[in-house]
Amino acid sequence: MPDMLRIAVPNKGQLSDPAVRMLVEAGYRQRKSSRDLVMVDPDNNTEFFFLRPKDIAVYVGEGILQAGITGRDMLLDSGAPVDEVLPLGFGGSTFRFAAPGGGRMKIADLDGKRVATSFDGLLRAYLDEQGIDARVIHLDGAVESSVQLGVADAVADVVSTGTTLRNAGMETFGDPILVSEAVVIRPTDAPEDPQIDQLLRRLRGVLVARDYVMMDYDVHAEKLESAVALTPGMEGPTVSPLHREGWVAVRSMVPRKDAQRIMDDLWRLGARAILVTDIYACRL
Numbered sequence: 616m617p618d619m620l621r622i623a624v625p626n627k628g629q630l631s632d633p634a635v636r637m638l639v640e641a642g643y644r645q646r647k648s649s650r651d652l653v654m655v656d657p658d659n660n661t662e663f664f665f666l667r668p669k670d671i672a673v674y675v676g677e678g679i680l681q682a683g684i685t686g687r688d689m690l691l692d693s694g695a696p697v698d699e700v701l702p703l704g705f706g707g708s709t710f711r712f713a714a715p716g717g718g719r720m721k722i723a724d725l726d727g728k729r730v731a732t733s734f735d736g737l738l739r740a741y742l743d744e745q746g747i748d749a750r751v752i753h754l755d756g757a758v759e760s761s762v763q764l765g766v767a768d769a770v771a772d773v774v775s776t777g778t779t780l781r782n783a784g785m786e787t788f789g790d791p792i793l794v795s796e797a798v799v800i801r802p803t804d805a806p807e808d809p810q811i812d813q814l815l816r817r818l819r820g821v822l823v824a825r826d827y828v829m830m831d832y833d834v835h836a837e838k839l840e841s842a843v844a845l846t847p848g849m850e851g852p853t854v855s856p857l858h859r860e861g862w863v864a865v866r867s868m869v870p871r872k873d874a875q876r877i878m879d880d881l882w883r884l885g886a887r888a889i890l891v892t893d894i895y896a897c898r899l
């Protein structure tokens with residue numbers, strides 16, 4: 616038996632629940648209480664450590680844990696020797712500048728100003744790259760209040776819906792510094808690991824099961840080529856004979872978001888008995 620795989624999972628914050636949900640969908644056991652710090656899953660020879668999202672890159676970078684789930688923004692902010700190996704499609708956000716009256720500001724206006732953030736590493740790197748000489752004020756959270764309270768002139772912060780900024784009377788300006796989402800990270804130059812490959816295959820399977828549905832339909836053989844052009848599938852659809860002269864049954868994966876439009880198009884083409892079902896799990 617190989618050593619137990621050790622994986623870091625966010626213990627709180629925006630990424631915690633969706634990360635746990637995804638691991639459960641991938642067949643892993645998860646903690647019962649939000650106070651548990653460690654959870655052993657003997658069936659999968661895996662141990663999960665519940666850690667602060669910002670610390671996860673540090674643990675993985677030190678090689679203590681073989682992989683972790685964190686935000687791309689946190690990974691880059693940490694400067695730890697870790698690589699992003701799989702984007703996970705949740706925890707989507709942008710990292711942006713904002714200030715009162717930001718609508719009329721440019722990034723160059725930050726020269727000589729104070730900018731508050733919880734992501735010093737990211738912000739400093741960006742300011743240096745842009746050649747802007749601003750003072751970085753580190754805050755642990757609730758950064759949006761800093762301007763109103765007079766400790767900063769602008770902020771660089773995580774923006775999702777923009778509600779928090781709006782409520783603080785601020786507007787974003789400049790291009791986003793970074794577009795982020797939850798990602799799986801591994802130590803830089805980590806060796807091949809069959810257990811990690813299996814974890815990643817399972818997570819990719821969850822992503823596909825979420826994004827795709829299975830579509831079945833019957834169509835006249837004469838229309839098969841046009842129908843298949845609408846539902847090309849992953850490696851070509853399965854076509855089986857029907858017990859009805861001149862007709863075939865087709866089965867193909869289609870993107871979930873396009874399913875209704877494809878059903879309409881197939882119907883117009885003369886396809887019938889069009890069925891859509893969820894994919895519970897998959898390995899492609």
Ligand SMILES: Nc1ncnc2c1ncn2[C@@H]1O[C@H](COP(=O)(O)OP(=O)(O)OP(=O)(O)O)[C@@H](O)[C@H]1O
Pocket residue numbers: 627628629630667668669685686687688689706707708755756773774775776795796797
């Ligand atoms: N409102 C949001 N919507 C989506 N993703 C978000 C949102 N806020 C933060 N994130 C993302 O979630 C990740 C974790 O951020 P979160 O704010 O939960 O951690 P945190 O507040 O710094 O954690 P803690 O303060 O508990 O250490 C980051 O990658 C961030 O980009």
Ligand SMILES: O=P(O)(O)OC[C@H]1O[C@H](OP(=O)(O)OP(=O)(O)O)[C@H](O)[C@@H]1O
Pocket residue numbers: 628629756757758759772773774775776777778779780
């Ligand atoms: O654009 P919005 O949809 O309003 O979301 C963005 C806010 O969400 C996060 O805060 P969180 O709730 O994690 O609090 P924190 O300041 O303690 O990190 C982030 O730091 C922003 O403040």
Ligand SMILES: [Mg+2]
Pocket residue numbers: 628756
């Ligand atoms: Mg937060």
